[in-house]
Each structure stands twice: as structure tokens, then as C-alpha cells.
Amino acid sequence: MYCNLPPASTYCDQYGYILQLLEYGISPYQGKTERSLRKPGEPRCISAEAAEALGKQLKICGYKKNNEVTDLYLGEKGLKEIPDLSQFRILSHLWLNNNKIQNLTMLKHNCCLTELYLNNNEIRDISGALKHIHVLQILMLHNNHLKTLEKTVKELQGMQHLQTLNLFNNPMSHDRRYHLYVIYHIPSVTLFDRKEVTSKERVSAVHIYDHERSLVLHSIGFGKKIDEPFLPKQSFCLTPTKVIRLPPGCEFGNHLVKIPYENPEHAVLVRAMRRSVMEFATVDWEKMPTCEEKRLGSNPEKRPERLTIKFR
Secondary structure, three states, rough: OOOOOOOOOOOOHHHHHHHHHHHOOOOOOOOOHHOOOOHOOOOOOHHHHHHHHHHHHHHHHHHOOOHHOOOOOOOOOOOOOOOOOOOOOOOOOHHHEOOOOOOOOOOOOOOOOOOOEEOOOOOOOOOOOOOOOOOEEEEEEEOOOOHHHHHHHHHHOOOOOOOEOOOOHHHHOOOHHHHHHHHHOOOOEEEEEEEEHHHHHHHHHHHHHHHHHHHHHHHHHOOOOOOOOOOOOHHOOOOOOOOOOOOOOOOOOOOOOOOOOOOOHHHHHHHHHHHEEEEEEEEEEHHOOHHHHHHHHHOOOOOOOOOEEEEE
């Protein structure tokens, strides 16, 4: 059963009027359907449950004007649909949990939402319903019927401020890619499914879904060592001229996979080139002019000597 909103000066007055009719036992529906009541250009009709729940909430909070409504609690009201909330332009906190909601299309005009609680409903798809909410920070969608992981994440990956996200107890959460897939495609999330996202999980997600970037991050250009054997350049003439095959039982130390050099000097030079460069400098302070000598310009023969030693 549905009703048309009666004419009123403000949206809050409209729902207050509906609530008043319900309190006096007067039915604003008269057994008509939504299609028969609504005329072209008129706003969408609203169900009795939604009108009653919204009217009570507005009355409890004491809202009188549209631009005053920032928080609405419509949880546990048995709602099967979301009432039209487009008039509440600054609505930021909305609770719709523990209902029977399946469709989220009525949220297209609420772009200022920062917290949205839709858990424990019957939502099967969110495509095209939430991607316009760019300032959303907390989103609860657990205990629903979301099946497709890619479609759900695609709707949310444009939210750069989304920090807390719950998607557990949905059919898509059984996908083996689920956890790392969400972490990679929605990098702003810091608390996912009631657990803090660790740096190790982010690295694993990048390694799986962007392997080329993972190789760059682990390259020597970012101060990390590449585990590859050292191969001397030909310009230094350090390449081995002959590979010596050691017979079984003649291996030395832990160098089983290293190639010995025919010329021992080459091996020494290669090892020296892989060491860090260290430099020490010292000055003969006996030959340093004092402040008075600098001021008077005396003892010009004194010149400080600096000794520098550099080695690997």
C-alpha cells in the first residue's frame, strides 16, 4: 500500500502530517496502488512503513526544516524500500540496518553522506547506487546478498575517503580473491571487515594484482638489493675465460653455485668492487694558523695539510 505526499510547506511537515493521520486512525492510502495515485511529474509515492518510520524519526529529533536534517535512524523498522530523502541535502549519517531493503536507487541524491549503515538487509546489487557519494568514510554492507565481487568493488573503488568497510557474510566473501582484491582496488580502506589492514597485506595485494609495480618497488633504485649473481662487465676483462667443473666431493664452503675464476686477481678485484667505499681524512693541526695569526697575517709559511685515505 502506498500514499501520495500531501502538499505542505516543508518536507518535514509532509511526513508530520502523514504521521498525524496514522495516529488518528485515518488511512492516507485508501487501497490504491502507487501507479494509480501518482501523476506525471509528481514525486514518487512512499509506503506506509517508510512514511511512518520517517515521520516518527523527524518528530523525535525535532527537525523542522530540510536543511536541519543531518542524522536519520531508520534501522529495525521492517522497511522494504528506502524513502525518498532527496530533500535532505546535508544528510551525513544514515542508519538503514536490520531491514528488508533490496534496492538502493533512492540514495542517488544524497551526496553528503559520510556514514552509511546498510548491514543486515537483502541487498543483491549496489551498481549505480553509491559511486556518487565521494565523501563516504564508513560503509557497512555485511550480512547481505551481494554475489559479484567485481561489480561491488567497481562501485566503491572511486571513494577516496572510505576508511571503514564491512563486506563479510556476503556470498562474494567466499571468493578466494576476496580479501586482497578489495584491499588493492580500494587503497584508502584502513579497517576492513573489523580488522586493520596491515602493510604486509598491501604488499601482497600489489604483488598479485600489479606484478610489474611490485618488481619496481623491490628494485635497487629504491634502496633494496637485488638477489642476482654478480656478472663482471667485459670492459674490465673480468669475465671467466674457462669454467672449472669441480668433481663431486671437492666443493669448497658454501660456494657451490659460484663460478671460480681462472685468474685469482680477477676474483679479488670482483670482491673488492662489491664492498662499500670508506674514506678517512685528517689534518695536521700544528700547521693550522691561530685566530690571532689570521688577523695579523703573520706566519704565512704555515699551510695546513690534509691527508685523505680512501679504501674499500
